[in-house]
Amino acid sequence: MRRSPVTTPVGDVVPGWVAAVAVAGAAAVVVPVLVLALQADWPDLPALVTGAAALDALGLSLWTAVASTLVCVVLGVPLALVLARTSFPGHAAVRAVVLLPLVLPPVVSGLALLATFGRRGPVGGPLDDLGLGVAFTTTAVVIAHTYVSLPFLVLSVEGALRVAGARGELAAATLGASANRTFWVVTLPAVAPALAGGALLAFARSLGEFGATLTFAGSLQGVTRTLPVEIYLLRETDPDAAVALSMLLVVAALVVVTAVHSTGGTRGLRAALGRPPRA
Amino acid sequence: MPEDAPYAGRMATQDGAATGGARLEVTLTDPPRGLDVSIEVRPGRTLALLGPNGAGKSTVLRTVAGLHAPGRARVVVGDTVLSDVGNGGRASWSPPRKRAVGLLDQQPDLFGHLTVRGNVMFGPRAAGASRRAARTFADHLLDAVGARDLARRRARALSGGQAQRVALARALAASPRVLLLDEPLAAVDAPSARELREVLRRVLDGVTAVVVTHDVADVRALADDVVVLEGGRVVEHGPADELLAAPRSAFLKDLLEHDDGADDLGPAPHPAPRSAPHSAPRSAPSQDGRRPVARHAEAVEALVAPALAGGAPQAVRVAELLARAAGEAALPARVLARDARAAVALPGFDNSQMDGYAVRAADLAGATPDAPVALPVAAPVPAGTSPPPLRAGTAAPVMTGAPLPDGADAVVRVEDADPPSFSPTDVVRFTAPVPSGTYVRRAGSDVAPGGVVVPAGTPLGPPQLGALVAAGVPEVAVAPVPHVLLVSTGSELVPASEPLGAAQVHDANGATLAAALAQAGARVTPRVVPDAPDALRAVLADAPPDVALVVTTGGVSAGAYEVVRQTFEEAWFGHVAVQPGGPQGLGTVSLGPRRVPLVAFPGNPVSAYVSFELFLRPVLARATGAVPARRPTGRARLAEPLDSPPALHQVRRGVLDDAGRVRLVGGPGSHLVSHLAAAGLLVHVPPGVARLERGDDVDYWEIR
Numbered sequence: 001m002r003r004s005p006v007t008t009p010v011g012d013v014v015p016g017w018v019a020a021v022a023v024a025g026a027a028a029v030v031v032p033v034l035v036l037a038l039q040a041d042w043p044d045l046p047a048l049v050t051g052a053a054a055l056d057a058l059g060l061s062l063w064t065a066v067a068s069t070l071v072c073v074v075l076g077v078p079l080a081l082v083l084a085r086t087s088f089p090g091h092a093a094v095r096a097v098v099l100l101p102l103v104l105p106p107v108v109s110g111l112a113l114l115a116t117f118g119r120r121g122p123v124g125g126p127l128d129d130l131g132l133g134v135a136f137t138t139t140a141v142v143i144a145h146t147y148v149s150l151p152f153l154v155l156s157v158e159g160a161l162r163v164a165g166a167r168g169e170l171a172a173a174t175l176g177a178s179a180n181r182t183f184w185v186v187t188l189p190a191v192a193p194a195l196a197g198g199a200l201l202a203f204a205r206s207l208g209e210f211g212a213t214l215t216f217a218g219s220l221q222g223v224t225r226t227l228p229v230e231i232y233l234l235r236e237t238d239p240d241a242a243v244a245l246s247m248l249l250v251v252a253a254l255v256v257v258t259a260v261h262s263t264g265g266t267r268g269l270r271a272a273l274g275r276p277p278r279a
Numbered sequence: 280m281p282e283d284a285p286y287a288g289r290m291a292t293q294d295g296a297a298t299g300g301a302r303l304e305v306t307l308t309d310p311p312r313g314l315d316v317s318i319e320v321r322p323g324r325t326l327a328l329l330g331p332n333g334a335g336k337s338t339v340l341r342t343v344a345g346l347h348a349p350g351r352a353r354v355v356v357g358d359t360v361l362s363d364v365g366n367g368g369r370a371s372w373s374p375p376r377k378r379a380v381g382l383l384d385q386q387p388d389l390f391g392h393l394t395v396r397g398n399v400m401f402g403p404r405a406a407g408a409s410r411r412a413a414r415t416f417a418d419h420l421l422d423a424v425g426a427r428d429l430a431r432r433r434a435r436a437l438s439g440g441q442a443q444r445v446a447l448a449r450a451l452a453a454s455p456r457v458l459l460l461d462e463p464l465a466a467v468d469a470p471s472a473r474e475l476r477e478v479l480r481r482v483l484d485g486v487t488a489v490v491v492t493h494d495v496a497d498v499r500a501l502a503d504d505v506v507v508l509e510g511g512r513v514v515e516h517g518p519a520d521e522l523l524a525a526p527r528s529a530f531l532k533d534l535l536e537h538d539d540g541a542d543d544l545g546p547a548p549h550p551a552p553r554s555a556p557h558s559a560p561r562s563a564p565s566q567d568g569r570r571p572v573a574r575h576a577e578a579v580e581a582l583v584a585p586a587l588a589g590g591a592p593q594a595v596r597v598a599e600l601l602a603r604a605a606g607e608a609a610l611p612a613r614v615l616a617r618d619a620r621a622a623v624a625l626p627g628f629d630n631s632q633m634d635g636y637a638v639r640a641a642d643l644a645g646a647t648p649d650a651p652v653a654l655p656v657a658a659p660v661p662a663g664t665s666p667p668p669l670r671a672g673t674a675a676p677v678m679t680g681a682p683l684p685d686g687a688d689a690v691v692r693v694e695d696a697d698p699p700s701f702s703p704t705d706v707v708r709f710t711a712p713v714p715s716g717t718y719v720r721r722a723g724s725d726v727a728p729g730g731v732v733v734p735a736g737t738p739l740g741p742p743q744l745g746a747l748v749a750a751g752v753p754e755v756a757v758a759p760v761p762h763v764l765l766v767s768t769g770s771e772l773v774p775a776s777e778p779l780g781a782a783q784v785h786d787a788n789g790a791t792l793a794a795a796l797a798q799a800g801a802r803v804t805p806r807v808v809p810d811a812p813d814a815l816r817a818v819l820a821d822a823p824p825d826v827a828l829v830v831t832t833g834g835v836s837a838g839a840y841e842v843v844r845q846t847f848e849e850a851w852f853g854h855v856a857v858q859p860g861g862p863q864g865l866g867t868v869s870l871g872p873r874r875v876p877l878v879a880f881p882g883n884p885v886s887a888y889v890s891f892e893l894f895l896r897p898v899l900a901r902a903t904g905a906v907p908a909r910r911p912t913g914r915a916r917l918a919e920p921l922d923s924p925p926a927l928h929q930v931r932r933g934v935l936d937d938a939g940r941v942r943l944v945g946g947p948g949s950h951l952v953s954h955l956a957a958a959g960l961l962v963h964v965p966p967g968v969a970r971l972e973r974g975d976d977v978d979y980w981e982i983r
Contacts, residue, residue, distance in 0.1 A: 167384075167386070167388045168388055168390055168391075170346060170375070170388075171382075171384075171388040171389075171390075172376075172390075172401065172405075173374070173375040173376045174344055174346075174375050174376070174378075174380065174381060174382045174450075174453075175376075175381075175401055175402040175405060175449065175450070175452075175453040176376050176377075176379065176402055176405045176406055176453050177376055177401065177402075177405035178376060178405070179376075181405055185390075185393075185401070186390055189390075189392045189393075190390070190391070190392055192392070
């Protein structure tokens with residue numbers, strides 16, 4: 001269903017040299033993962049990934065990724081709606097800034113979060129005084145994940161909203177519906193597939209987050225040491241275990257990518273980029 | 280389960296809910312857009328808002344719906360002020376959701392993720408109806424628009440026509456006090472539009488509504504009133520039937536022009552005599568160049584009829600005419616050019632109207648049943664004899680049509696006499712007096728000598744010939760038989776029955792039209808010319824001197840070898856709103872010192888024939904009297920559906936089947952000669968009709 005039954009010979013549409021470079025490009029992405037997989041000590045893999053530290057890291061990674069995805073949805077959908085449907089002075093600037101974490105080096109993001117939520121930061125200080133300090137806690141991990149993942153969700157939902165247009169909402173208004181009813185009954189269901197896709201992307205981004213997390217939340221086993229951080233630390237002491245855990249993340253990533261595509265969850269993004277919704 | 284009550288009941292009591300309708304008043308001024316409009320719609324009426332693109336129609340609708348805020352606006356529905364902006368005082372403005380103004384757009388804008396029923400339930404649910412009540416009400420409205428069977432379908436899976444039906448039900452379900460329709464049928468395919476228009480006509484009854492449209496059919500079906508906007512201003516307004524009958528604005532006139540032929544099957548009855556026999560045809564074409572059928576027919580008549588009426592009358596002996604009719608099994612078509620006057624009186628002598636007794640009225644003056652007058656019986660008078668005078672005091676038996684004896688001035692019917700029969704008797708008794716002149720046909724009482732027996736302009740049929748003979752008219756002056764030069768153009772044409780070369784065809788047009796012209800009483804000189812202006816000019820230069828009319832086929836389109844167009848540059852060439860037979864030409868042509876009318880038909884045989892039937896045959900028939908000017912007409916149900924271009928008057932060929940229904944012969948295409956030959960009817964589909972279903976009535980002409 002996802003694969004076109006008709007194949008187009010390369011030479012007809014694309015110059016041969018372009019195709020050759022494309023193959024090189026695909027290889028650049030795939031070969032390292034394949035080589036890593038070949039290095040993996042597959043017979044001992046179950047033992048390697050079920051160590052206490054590994055399990056702690058895996059569990060922490062999973063639940064913080066889920067938590068941050070939920071936070072992304074709660075914060076991101078309203079943000080996307082405001083960006084897609086309203087105009088106000090500085091709209092373009094806000095939109096650019098919201099997408100900033102996409103391009104910011106994660107370590108810089110971590111530093112920014114530390115400055116804000118750290119014990120001496122403008123937000124972290126008062127919270128710390130109340131005994132709700134977040135620096136170097138699991139909460140900090142969730143905050144770091146949310147920070148880097150939010151743009152994926154906002155982009156996906158905002159694109160879908162723009163594609164869908166506001167006509168449905170206008171129709172709802174002339175039928176006497178309040179803005180709130182329109183949001184829940186008309187707007188949100190219309191972009192549900194894009195929302196699911198954006199959430200999956202945000203989840204995947206959270207699962208792999210490393211730089212901002214290490215910088216802002218640190219590396220305490222069972223508290224802030226997520227799977228990528230664990231892999232980074234094991235890399236020196238137990239390369240086989242590092243590779244084994246890496247395989248875990250590769251599999252997780254493949255599952256997410258497949259899921260996103262099969263739910264058509266990137267429809268909003270793809271449509272926003274000018275492709276037909278049902279490719 | 281009678282669950283209708285809760286929500287529908289609430290609606291009915293609501294002021295101006297869909298079943299009632301509220302008054303709408305809208306005034307808006309928007310200088311940057313050049314808008315200055317004031318419109319009122321009375322409760323329960325439907326206003327059609329017409330005008331060219333950019334006239335401000337949609338802005339008016341959007342202002343009423345609260346989706347647009349122009350510089351100054353005041354919108355009042357019922358007693359509620361919805362907008363009052365820029366008019367001094369405190370500005371007020373209700374958001375769309377609080378207006379109770381429904382909007383049906385060109386695009387249905389359904390909620391694609393909901394079911395059809397979910398869409399229609401949306402308004403009631405937003406207004407606080409329970410799920411159950413909203414569902415019942417939604418189903419009721421889906422029934423009303425004929426979409427109940429779609430209730431469980433996902434809205435995004437509907438066709439355009441279906442979606443628009445559902446959108447209509449959804450808008451009505453929200454109980455609007457005013458419903459706005461912005462070109463509601465513009466994006467719907469033609470057959471669906473026809474059905475949906477009917478649905479709209481039903482449901483808009485009693486609803487205050489404004490419909491923006493470009494389609495006259497919408498106006499006719501839906502509108503009570505019409506407002507025409509041009510350049511942001513109201514240029515015309517009034518009741519729809521009045522404005523449609525007598526449009527004043529250029530826009531409305533033009534819009535209706537395309538619709539003009541809708542009720543016309545052809546030329547109007549004989550128009551008033553035209554002056555200026557050879558003036559140019561009235562040729563102001565409508566703006567897109569398509570002339571309505573009736574207008575072109577009038578133009579042809581105005582040009583051709585005077586030319587056919589001209590020419591010196593010919594003397595024809597009545598006896599010769601009768602002899603030819605008997606010898607050729609056909610009565611030659613002749614129309615009297617001058618009054619035929621009686622040579623003798625009709626009747627030629629006084630005669631009896633009854634079998635009875637010829638008497639002198641004075642003899643019976645005192646007759647009563649008690650004292651009858653008895654008179655001796657004189658010799659009987661049979662027909663065809665010249666009787667002796669009637670002596671006073673006698674009664675002569677006389678037969679019907681027999682001459683009255685001199686002296687007699689009345690006839691008493693035999694049954695009124697005693698005995699009441701012509702029994703052999705010497706004396707006959709009368710029981711009542713009789714006024715002078717009773718049952719007597721006086722000499723000259725039908726026609727006096729020198730009186731008009733048959734007036735000029737009358738075709739000579741059997742009764743006329745009988746009257747002429749009776750009145751002793753030996754010779755009459757008849758109109759000359761019109762001589763028509765029929766020119767088939769086309770380099771591919773070969774005259775009938777000559778051998779065909781490569782890529783050549785026989786001149787079917789020439790055959791069809793020559794026969795049709797002759798049947799309509801014309802003499803025909805047929806010619807075939809190739810697509811070369813010089814060849815056409817040569818044929819004209821060589822034309823017989825008495826040609827009264829030139830008819831051409833072919834060469835009138837916009838192609839590269841349009842010989843007729845190229846040759847007659849002064850004539851009018853254009854499109855008539857008819858299919859087949861759209862391209863037409865009309866003008867005059869110089870034949871030596873004379874100018875005679877030119878009627879140019881298209882080259883496709885069926886097009887040419889249909890053109891002849893619509894435009895030329897009635898004129899010719901009236902001039903020659905050979906055949907009735909109007910074809911026998913009828914109306915019957917269609918045996919099959921048909922599609923027709925809504926802008927055109929379509930003429931299909933058909934036959935009546937055994938059930939008396941109209942079955943079409945061949946498609947709408949204009950080249951199928953064999954189909955035409957099989958057809959006995961021309962089926963008329965007036966403009967504005969895009970599709971007729973099986974069982975719909977159609978008008979037809981019988982063509983044989």
